[in-house]
Amino acid sequence: MIWNRKHLLDLQSLSAEEIIHLLDTAREFKAVGQRSIKKVPALRGKTVINLFVEPSTRTRISFELAALRLSADVINFSAEASSLKKGETLKDTARNLEALNADIIILRHGASGAPHFLARFLGAHVLNAGDGAHEHPTQGLLDVFTIREKKGRVDGLNVTILGDILYSRVARSNIWALTKLGARVTLCGPPTLVPKSFESFAPNVRVTWNIDEALRDADVINLLRIQHERQKASMFPSTGEYAALFGLNTARMAKVKPDALIMHPGPINRGVEIASSIADGPQSVILEQVTNGLAVRMAALYLVNGGASLQVAG
Amino acid sequence: MLLDSAALQRTLARMAHEIAEANPDAGSLVLVGIQRGGVPVALRLATELAQVFGRTVPCGSIDVTFYRDDLNQRTAPAVHPTEIPGDIQGKTVVLVDDVFFTGRTVRAAMDALHEFGRPSRVQLAVVIDRGHRQLPIRPDVVGKEVATSLRQSVLVRCSSGGEEDGVFIRDSQTSSAAQLAS
Numbered sequence: 003m004i005w006n007r008k009h010l011l012d013l014q015s016l017s018a019e020e021i022i023h024l025l026d027t028a029r030e031f032k033a034v035g036q037r038s039i040k041k042v043p044a045l046r047g048k049t050v051i052n053l054f055v056e057p058s059t060r061t062r063i064s065f066e067l068a069a070l071r072l073s074a075d076v077i078n079f080s081a082e083a084s085s086l087k088k089g090e091t092l093k094d095t096a097r098n099l100e101a102l103n104a105d106i107i108i109l110r111h112g113a114s115g116a117p118h119f120l121a122r123f124l125g126a127h128v129l130n131a132g133d134g135a136h137e138h139p140t141q142g143l144l145d146v147f148t149i150r151e152k153k154g155r156v157d158g159l160n161v162t163i164l165g166d167i168l169y170s171r172v173a174r175s176n177i178w179a180l181t182k183l184g185a186r187v188t189l190c191g192p193p194t195l196v197p198k199s200f201e202s203f204a205p206n207v208r209v210t211w212n213i214d215e216a217l218r219d220a221d222v223i224n225l226l227r228i229q230h231e232r233q234k235a236s237m238f239p240s241t242g243e244y245a246a247l248f249g250l251n252t253a254r255m256a257k258v259k260p261d262a263l264i265m266h267p268g269p270i271n272r273g274v275e276i277a278s279s280i281a282d283g284p285q286s287v288i289l290e291q292v293t294n295g296l297a298v299r300m301a302a303l304y305l306v307n308g309g310a311s312l313q314v315a316g
Numbered sequence: 317m318l319l320d321s322a323a324l325q326r327t328l329a330r331m332a333h334e335i336a337e338a339n340p341d342a343g344s345l346v347l348v349g350i351q352r353g354g355v356p357v358a359l360r361l362a363t364e365l366a367q368v369f370g371r372t373v374p375c376g377s378i379d380v381t382f383y384r385d386d387l388n389q390r391t392a393p394a395v396h397p398t399e400i401p402g403d404i405q406g407k408t409v410v411l412v413d414d415v416f417f418t419g420r421t422v423r424a425a426m427d428a429l430h431e432f433g434r435p436s437r438v439q440l441a442v443v444i445d446r447g448h449r450q451l452p453i454r455p456d457v458v459g460k461e462v463a464t465s466l467r468q469s470v471l472v473r474c475s476s477g478g479e480e481d482g483v484f485i486r487d488s489q490t491s492s493a494a495q496l497a498s
Contacts, residue, residue: 004391030395039431042382308392
């Protein structure tokens with residue numbers, strides 16, 4: 003398997019083989035993170051720019067640390083303190099960054115397709131760190147990495163994604179990665195946030211609005227936060243009602259498979275989509291997802307940097 | 317074919333004796349095979365050394381991918397596991413590879429190794445020295461020296477321990493360039 007992609011824009015366009023190659027590479031980077039010297043010189047001399055037009059803390063820190071551990075130089079760029087506030091276009095901002103000889107641009111943007119747009123005219127490598135409600139490829143990858151590590155496989159597993167599906171790029175990236183690797187995906191939440199049309203994403207996707215049915219056979223339960231910031235209208239009456247109808251509480255947890263993994267991309271709203279005791283419980287792998295995210299992002303930076311180079315040695 | 321299965325076995329046994337002679341203190345010896353070709357060689361040498369010393373010798377692996385000097389000139393190479401057995405601080409580490417060619421892999425391996433500690437000595441054992449060094453690095457223990465052309469490629473197969481094992485040399489257009497880069 004030779005990785006020959008210059009950018010990482012989405013998971014929809016990746017093959018199962020490419021996803022597995024990235025996950026295998028990430029496994030070795032996870033081992034690097036467990037050494038006393040956690041840094042390798044793979045991207046020495048490269049400049050990585052975190053272009054975060056939409057606010058983010060955890061993804062930005064994870065990408066920043068990933069680039070630092072590969073020995074790259076990293077610049078963080080946030081919209082609040084930039085010329086974007088003065089009316090500069092995204093295209094001009096990106097071109098200015100490229101004029102500084104940036105090698106890799108990591109983009110977080112509120113508009114779906116923004117990284118694809120940059121990739122069309124930039125010479126630099128582009129990594130999507132979340133674009134609107136479209137995709138969040140490294141989150142999808144770290145989720146399947148965690149499932150594969152804990153369960154030993156992804157193929158044949160029942161994975162339930164519970165919560166705000168409509169506005170969730172995490173859900174979309176998860177659906178692509180999981181179905182490509184052979185999992186069966188169940189989407190569940192309030193009907194206003196879980197449209198039936200999602201079943202047309204892939205053959206192994208089903209939608210149910212019955213939470214008991216969604217949880218019963220699940221090997222993995224991935225809980226999503228309600229994206230208040232993205233919702234244009236009120237999609238359900240109150241957070242209290244959401245917690246009562248679709249929150250993972252101890253009563254529902256009692257009926258879940260005893261070896262089911264509980265996942266959440268964070269930040270978690272304790273008492274809303276997940277009870278505190280479950281988030282901190284033995285089946286929760288929420289903090290391991292954070293650790294794995296670092297390894298996955300190191301792998302993505304490493305592979306993309308070598309992708310579409312001028313010549314392949316040999 | 318350069319060496320058949322039996323000749324390769326004799327070569328490995330002799331290499332093990334040379335390593336043992338140079339390092340009489342078995343307790344401070346650690347073998348580290350360079351991914352991927354050096355790993356099965358290191359395992360075979362560890363088996364031989366266990367017989368010589370009457371005790372097991374720790375044996376691990378090291379992946380040098382991230383330390384290569386040609387990462388900018390090629391697609392990202394696949395990464396393989398690094399497993400350093402225990403603490404190498406103050407130990408004698410014998411780096412093991414199948415074929416010694418340009419010396420660039422060994423340079424990368426020395427950089428990678430030093431992330432894990434400061435061995436008191438580092439030595440290099442290779443089955444085949446095929447020439448064409450590009451760096452001032454020389455193996456301490458050599459199974460066999462062979463003059464090769466850049467058009468040729470050398471393959472050491474020693475993981476099975478059976479009849480399929482051996483050292484093979486063949487003409488090829490593509491693999492020599494690929495190996496030059498490695």
